[in-house]
Amino acid sequence: MSDPFTHLQAVVFDWAGTIVDFGSRAPMGAFVEAYARLGVAISIAEARKPMGLPKRAHIAALMADPAIAERWRVARGHLPGEADIDEVYRVFVPLNEAVVTDYADLIPGAVATVRQCRARGLKIGSTTGYVRSIMERLVPVAAAAGYVPENLVCAGDLAGGRPGPLMMYRTFADLGVYPPAAVVKVDDTEPGILEGKAAGTWTVGLAVSGNMVGLSRAEWEALPEAEQQVLRAAAIEKHKAIGADYVIDSVADLMPVLDAIEARLAKGEKPA
Numbered sequence: 001m002s003d004p005f006t007h008l009q010a011v012v013f014d015w016a017g018t019i020v021d022f023g024s025r026a027p028m029g030a031f032v033e034a035y036a037r038l039g040v041a042i043s044i045a046e047a048r049k050p051m052g053l054p055k056r057a058h059i060a061a062l063m064a065d066p067a068i069a070e071r072w073r074v075a076r077g078h079l080p081g082e083a084d085i086d087e088v089y090r091v092f093v094p095l096n097e098a099v100v101t102d103y104a105d106l107i108p109g110a111v112a113t114v115r116q117c118r119a120r121g122l123k124i125g126s127t128t129g130y131v132r133s134i135m136e137r138l139v140p141v142a143a144a145a146g147y148v149p150e151n152l153v154c155a156g157d158l159a160g161g162r163p164g165p166l167m168m169y170r171t172f173a174d175l176g177v178y179p180p181a182a183v184v185k186v187d188d189t190e191p192g193i194l195e196g197k198a199a200g201t202w203t204v205g206l207a208v209s210g211n212m213v214g215l216s217r218a219e220w221e222a223l224p225e226a227e228q229q230v231l232r233a234a235a236i237e238k239h240k241a242i243g244a245d246y247v248i249d250s251v252a253d254l255m256p257v258l259d260a261i262e263a264r265l266a267k268g269e270k271p272a
Contacts, residue, residue, distance in 0.1 A: 034092040
């Protein structure tokens with residue numbers, strides 16, 4: 001049996017923007033529509049800013065934005081409070097449930113990458129900012145397409161979610177893996193990367209396939225290379241600013257990073 005302190009044991013993937021839904025687009029329209037139904041306008045760009053947080057916390061972060069809070073005050077007669085966050089959340093969840101399977105296509109290379117991870121003896125975990133009622137719709141579609149992780153921890157399952165480490169701790173327990181340095185967290189969002197860092201794992205940020213660029217695969221591929229480079233560079237910088245150990249375009253590029261991490265573990269190195 002290999003030494004757990006010198007070899008990787010597991011990779012933990014986020015869902016939207018990481019394994020499914022290139023561009024992490026499913027929640028965006030739901031956030032905009034939920035606010036619109038309550039008489040307040042928000043933009044897609046505003047809705048994207050807190051992506052990766054549990055969805056109620058995401059709404060709370062939007063409400064804390066001074067511009068959105070002022071629009072809420074004008075439309076609703078008061079600055080937003082906890083009851084207002086709950087009201088938006090009650091509207092949002094059914095909207096997201098209704099559209100999540102429309103954005104359930106696996107990101108190119110996801111199944112092959114997971115297959116190669118398992119061929120190395122690595123376990124596959126997953127955490128998400130989606131609540132379980134949304135994932136109950138998404139999981140069967142992903143399974144039919146060939147992706148079945150060994151666990152799933154959703155926002156709302158535990159007392160605290162991202163960017164804290166509790167969902168990762170549950171994943172360690174579910175998979176039976178330890179220490180954290182034997183685990184890699186792969187995510188496209190700031191809260192998801194910080195979740196991995198808080199738990200002590202290696203972290204791999206995704207620059208192109210997820211929230212930081214926010215384009216569908218077709219939209220991305222239609223861009224001139226120079227524009228792609230600008231967007232990629234900005235996303236890489238954001239990931240590096242929060243301390244991601246590595247940054248790649250998508251999960252299709254993961255395997256060389258795992259080789260590099262294995263080499264560093266063999267030399268006694270640990271995640272930053």
